[in-house]
Amino acid sequence: MIGIINTGVGNIPSVLSALKKIDENTILCGKKNDLDKVKKIILPGVGSFKAFHDKINDTELFYPIQNRVKNGIPILGICLGFHALFEKSIEYGVFPGLDLIKGEIVKINSLKEEVKIPHIGWNSCQFNKDSILFKGIKNKSDFYFTHSYTPINYDKNFVSTFSTYEVDLVSAIEKENIFGVQFHPEKSQKNGLKLLKNFCEV
Amino acid sequence: MLKKRIIISLTFQDGVLFRTKKFIPDYRYTKNFVDLWNADEIILIDVSNKENKLNNNFLEIIKFFINNCHLPISVGGGINSIINAKKVFDLGVERIILNSASYYDQNITYKICETYGSSSVIHSIDCKKIKDEYYVYINNGKERVKKNILESCNFINNLNVGEILINSIDNDGGLMGFDIELIKLISKNINLPIIVQGGAGSWDHFFKVLNIENVNGACTQNIYHFTEPSLLALKEYLFKRGIPIRYDN
Numbered sequence: 001m002i003g004i005i006n007t008g009v010g011n012i013p014s015v016l017s018a019l020k021k022i023d024e025n026t027i028l029c030g031k032k033n034d035l036d037k038v039k040k041i042i043l044p045g046v047g048s049f050k051a052f053h054d055k056i057n058d059t060e061l062f063y064p065i066q067n068r069v070k071n072g073i074p075i076l077g078i079c080l081g082f083h084a085l086f087e088k089s090i091e092y093g094v095f096p097g098l099d100l101i102k103g104e105i106v107k108i109n110s111l112k113e114e115v116k117i118p119h120i121g122w123n124s125c126q127f128n129k130d131s132i133l134f135k136g137i138k139n140k141s142d143f144y145f146t147h148s149y150t151p152i153n154y155d156k157n158f159v160s161t162f163s164t165y166e167v168d169l170v171s172a173i174e175k176e177n178i179f180g181v182q183f184h185p186e187k188s189q190k191n192g193l194k195l196l197k198n199f200c201e202v
Numbered sequence: 203m204l205k206k207r208i209i210i211s212l213t214f215q216d217g218v219l220f221r222t223k224k225f226i227p228d229y230r231y232t233k234n235f236v237d238l239w240n241a242d243e244i245i246l247i248d249v250s251n252k253e254n255k256l257n258n259n260f261l262e263i264i265k266f267f268i269n270n271c272h273l274p275i276s277v278g279g280g281i282n283s284i285i286n287a288k289k290v291f292d293l294g295v296e297r298i299i300l301n302s303a304s305y306y307d308q309n310i311t312y313k314i315c316e317t318y319g320s321s322s323v324i325h326s327i328d329c330k331k332i333k334d335e336y337y338v339y340i341n342n343g344k345e346r347v348k349k350n351i352l353e354s355c356n357f358i359n360n361l362n363v364g365e366i367l368i369n370s371i372d373n374d375g376g377l378m379g380f381d382i383e384l385i386k387l388i389s390k391n392i393n394l395p396i397i398v399q400g401g402a403g404s405w406d407h408f409f410k411v412l413n414i415e416n417v418n419g420a421c422t423q424n425i426y427h428f429t430e431p432s433l434l435a436l437k438e439y440l441f442k443r444g445i446p447i448r449y450d451n
Contacts, residue, residue, distance in 0.1 A: 014272070017294065047322070117321075147321060187274045187296060
């Protein structure tokens with residue numbers, strides 16, 4: 001059973017429909033006890049880090065997610081959910097993340113001023129290391145991105161792919177049971193469904 | 203490298219799929235033929251009369267596409283409040299398209315961008331040429347706005363949205379090519395990624411428009427482009443001519 005964290009903002013139905021397509025059972029988790037039954041967690045997200053942070057705190061899911069992941073349950077963060085895996089974000093103020101992996105979230109154009117944000121569209125993912133998520137997916141395959149923020153001060157050893165948009169952006173990370181993707185696999189057709197399947201089979 | 207997008211744009215009146223010509227529903231289709239596996243994005247537009255916008259018929263259409271196409275979906279037509287925007291986002295839609303709402307009350311646009319993020323909002327600019335001058339329209343092309351085109355560009359630059367959709371009302375459904383003059387004029391005056399619509403009739407029309415800097419995507423709504431082989435053929439045509447395109451995977 002895959003637990004999808006109900007972040008209240010955006011793309012939950014798309015994630016559910018993608019997992020249904022690959023025959024996975026899901027449960028929507030909106031309060032802390034919901035996590036007891038799940039074997040894996042998907043943390044989706046669209047919108048602002050602040051709205052997301054408020055919602056996770058309101059539902060008292062922050063510490064249960066953190067604890068279960070620290071005890072070894074696999075988690076996949078998508079887009080904003082990917083950002084939430086890091087230490088903190090400075091989008092609309094400073095907000096703490098789940099602190100599962102080193103790094104912080106900043107606006108893409110703070111890396112290079114002339115970069116146009118948001119970064120929207122299909123971009124290729126260049127492999128940086130062997131990866132479970134990308135098993136059976138070709139190097140430089142395209143995935144769908146839509147975001148204005150990106151991690152910095154991360155540990156390069158945990159980066160599984162980079163994507164180039166004027167600068168190199170981290171597009172996927174993997175550290176033991178912790179997985180995160182900047183793009184939207186649920187919106188990336190065949191490759192996206194394959195990646196979700198790989199996560200479900202971890 | 204970021205790819206240029208081929209976007210399929212579908213217009214619905216009371217939940218029924220139509221092709222439009224100069225923004226008027228013109229030819230009825232069924233949605234069954236639409237094989238979208240090779241498209242990069244889908245845009246669904248509600249062109250129903252004001253009182254019927256965003257009713258259940260159209261919301262069911264959105265659900266159908268969310269459940270059957272695992273690719274980005276944008277929705278426009280009649281979204282004029284944060285409540286309406288939520289209704290659409292809650293279905294799993296990636297981005298919404300605003301137009302008239304911003305002209306009536308730009309705070310709605312600011313609020314939606316703040317809640318859902320700028321990258322989740324596209325602003326549409328619908329234009330018509332009358333005697334060498336371009337004019338901007340709202341309400342399905344029925345109402346001309348007081349701002350001229352450059353003032354409109356300025357206005358949109360300050361809305362904090364993530365992308366612009368340029369629509370040529372004159373070229374809509376005409377298959378004679380995109381309005382390059384209009385697109386160049388707006389792209390010089392708006393500092394945002396741009397997608398364009400209205401007039402696609404040949405592969406070369408796509409090639410010409412996607413060569414313009416800042417144009418990140420081009421839409422087509424004609425049945426001629428919709429079959430699986432034709433979308434692939436279009437992408438191959440562009441790929442061979444050096445346009446960065448999502449083609450081989």
